[in-house]
Amino acid sequence: MRVTVLAAAAAPPAAEPSCYSSVRNEWWCWQYVVDRREEITEAGVQHVGITLAAIVLAVALAFPLALLARRTRRLESTVLAVSTGLYTIPSLALFPLFLPFTGLSAATVVLALALYALTVLVRSLLDGLRAVPEEVRESAIGQGVGPTRLLLRVELPLALPVFLGGLRVAAVSTVALTTVGALVSYGGLGNLIQHGVARNFRAELLTASVLCVLLALVLDAVIVLLQRLLTPWTRGSTV
Amino acid sequence: MNVLADTWDHLLDPTSWRGGGGMLALLVEQLLLTVTALAAATVVGLPIALALGHRGRGGFLAINVSNIGRAVPTFALLAVLVAADWPGTAQLGPYGRAGLATLIALTLFGLPPIITAAYVAVREVPREVTEAARGMGMTGWQVFRRAELPLALPLVVSGLRLALVQVWATATIAALVAGPGLGRVITDGFAANDYGKGIAGAVVVAVVALCLETGSALVQRAVDPQRRARSRTVGEDVPPTVTEAPGTTGRRATGDTAAPDTRGSAAGHRR
Known part of the structure; x- marks a missing residue:
């Protein structure tokens, strides 16, 4: 009898260990998310920042490169060969190769990820431009449309659906690849995953992993929305 | 600089290559992991994808598995x-620390490209060819074995x-979770x-990656049945479908390295 009373009295101060304490170490723990929300937000913001910077840089470089590449067949095959080679190099190996030039900074991650995205984007842009029907091009020229207007008003809009398809691929894989930036401590949510693995902290690594996938899905949905707004004529025919 | x-010193120093944790041992470990996982993914994924492609079912799944991956x-x-x-x-034996976890992850990430490519490859076989084969009295299995598979092979291999x-x-990334392989050096x-x-370490990983890519491209070229068929029938009258198919599959094969699903959706448009 006395024992139970003692136990009851002792319980409140030695409160039950939280679900993310190393004793329980549960995979999903809302308490963790509440307690560490600042840390999680910071990692998420870094993740989004690195991803967006890489994609914007890649898009900005992809247009001139694709337009240049399509001028001569030889340049095109060179660009495609180099980009295939680049795409072959594993991300964990590409980051160190940038290190001598950019050091341990976010720039290392952004540049490497932009290169990966660039290879996808240039390819899809070239595919899209190639898919423009020759009759459309000829009838535009026949109507007296100049080369610049032909590109901006006819060819690029028609290449847009294929290009945006490539953008979806690039964006989703960039979100996933950003985690590997943890190697140089600029991996966004990847930093949390790495810390979680090192300390066997399940709630931390699972929360960060789930957020990563959600981020990829949200970004994908945004691009799909963009696709609907920019290319209303494809509505209904594509998925 | x-x-x-x-970096140069480390690469030239023989001691960085030798021994238990040396780059040579880790290289062998990672190659072993890669080959095992690829074999497992092929054994699991290829029959499913080819069957789905032959029946023309489950396309949504076969294409989207790549997007999820x-x-x-x-x-x-x-x-x-x-x-x-x-x-x-x-x-796990020769696979090193966390060997099983790494093998499972590698196999899972090997599956999507195999499934998507094999499914699309079978679906891309021109309808006239399969219909002609059926019209000649071939059974479903014969259509698959004698008509679809040979035409689909280049894309399956890519x-x-x-x-x-x-x-x-x-396999390189496995090192980030203290797993096996060359990534450990990095x-x-x-x-x-x-x-x-x-x-x-990164240089070695990258060089091996490029060697694997080039090597497999050469193997693909060597075993391409349509290429052999073409070189056999030089100067002869080749049926139009056969001459046409390598061109389309070849172009798509180069496209798929970067963007498998844009190619998938492009395939949807053409049908």
Whole structure:
């Protein structure tokens, strides 16, 4: 009898260990998310920042490169060969190769990820431009449309659906690849995953992993929305 | 540029290659992991994808499995497998620490390119060819074996190539969760502020990746039945479908390395 009373009295101060304490170490723990929300937000913001910077840089470089590449067949095959080679190099190996030039900074991650995205984007842009029907091009020229207007008003809009398809691929894989930036401590949510693995902290690594996938899905949905707004004529025919 | 000199020294120093944790042993370990996982993914994924392609069913799944695979970070899946009670970090024979967890992750990430490419490959076989084959009285199996499979083969093989490159890349990332493989040289180097060592590891990983890609491209060329058929029938009258197919599959094969699903949707348009 006395024992139970003692136990009851002792319980409140030695409160039950939280679900993310190393004793329980549960995979999903809302308490963790509440307690560490600042840390999680910071990692998420870094993740989004690195991803967006890489994609914007890649898009900005992809247009001139694709337009240049399509001028001569030889340049095109060179660009495609180099980009295939680049795409072959594993991300964990590409980051160190940038290190001598950019050091341990976010720039290392952004540049490497932009290169990966660039290879996808240039390819899809070239595919899209190639898919423009020759009759459309000829009838535009026949109507007296100049080369610049032909590109901006006819060819690029028609290449847009294929290009945006490539953008979806690039964006989703960039979100996933950003985690590997943890190697140089600029991996966004990847930093949390790495810390979680090192300390066997399940709630931390699972929360960060789930957020990563959600981020990829949200970004994908945004691009799909963009696709609907920019290319209303494809509505209904594509998925 | 001191780091580059360190890198060079590390690459030339024979002691960095020899021994248990040497780059040679880790290279063999990672190649072993890659080959095993690719074989497992092929055995599991290829029959399913070919069957789905032949029946023309499950296309949504076969195309989207690649999209899902792309959204899940390799690192995250490896981390979850390693932190779990099973498979955890247990040593697995020649596959090193966390060998089983790494093999499972590698196989899972090898599956999507194989499944998507094989499915699309069978679906892309011109309808006239399969209908003609059926009209000649071939059974479903014969249509698959004698008409669809030979025409689909180049694209199937390029899916395997893509999987090979992907599995190799994933195997490198295993080091981030203290798993096996050459990536360890990179992570160890970075953890110890020995950037020369880390970059040296990266150079080796990248060079092997390029060798695997080029090597598999050469193998693909050598075994391409349509290429052999063409060289046999030089100057002869080749049926139009046969001359046409290699061109289309060849172009798509180059396109799929970067963007498998844009190609998938493009395929949808053409049909």
